[in-house]
Amino acid sequence: GAGVSQSPRYKVAKRGQDVALRCDPISGHVSLFWYQQALGQGPEFLTYFQNEAQLDKSGLPSDRFFAERPEGSVSTLKIQRTQQEDSAVYLCASTISSTGLSSYEQYFGPGTRLTVT
Amino acid sequence: DQQVKQNSPSLSVQEGRISILNCDYTNSMFDYFLWYKKYPAEGPTFLISISSIKDKNEDGRFTVFLNKSAKHLSLHIVPSQPGDSAVYFCAASGASNFGNEKLTFGTGTRLTIIP
Numbered sequence: 001g002a003g004v005s006q007s008p009r010y011k012v013a014k015r016g017q018d019v020a021l022r023c024d025p026i027s028g029h030v031s032l033f034w035y036q037q038a039l040g041q042g043p044e045f046l047t048y049f050q051n052e053a054q055l056d057k058s059g060l061p062s063d064r065f066f067a068e069r070p071e072g073s074v075s076t077l078k079i080q081r082t083q084q085e086d087s088a089v090y091l092c093a094s095t096i097s098s099t100g101l102s103s104y105e106q107y108f109g110p111g112t113r114l115t116v117t
Numbered sequence: 118d119q120q121v122k123q124n125s126p127s128l129s130v131q132e133g134r135i136s137i138l139n140c141d142y143t144n145s146m147f148d149y150f151l152w153y154k155k156y157p158a159e160g161p162t163f164l165i166s167i168s169s170i171k172d173k174n175e176d177g178r179f180t181v182f183l184n185k186s187a188k189h190l191s192l193h194i195v196p197s198q199p200g201d202s203a204v205y206f207c208a209a210s211g212a213s214n215f216g217n218e219k220l221t222f223g224t225g226t227r228l229t230i231i232p
Contacts, residue, residue: 042225043206043220043222104151108153108161111160
């Protein structure tokens, strides 16, 4: 079956532009996570959805970052007025866990590499 | 504040020998630990995990050991193969996050297997 897919794979934005990054999780996966991976670092948690509900957005670095998952499947991470420090790989992961059942093994997409110039 | 630490940025091992990758954590609320493998331009791929109620978990060539008192875990790969060359990330999650299994990652160790 298909894994997690992300688009675009690469995005170059001029400082101040808005960008939208898309994630298609594995079909049937309830939980969806966004992570940011800076060069030479490990992925860092941004936000978490269970179905369409955004249950944790504590990792979003500023109010310029916004994520949504309106129908509980595809998710979009939007960054407004991009800054150079936003340059990173943005990873999406999904897992099958639902209320009452934990699943720690997250399946990651290939990521979107964002470069802000 | 780095809650999960991988102090070796890189490691080189001869093919056929054992590779040992180490990871330390500081948050005592973590109770589930995972290792991910990452190739360039790909997302991390799940490799093996261990719950805090165990001290060892084995899957083929891969074994993860957990020492809770020392807050230390290690990944053993034996025998090492050229295809094992990748960046390995240690990750942790906590029971307090039940229903939100967000992962806290280390900075990774680049493993190179020398033929």
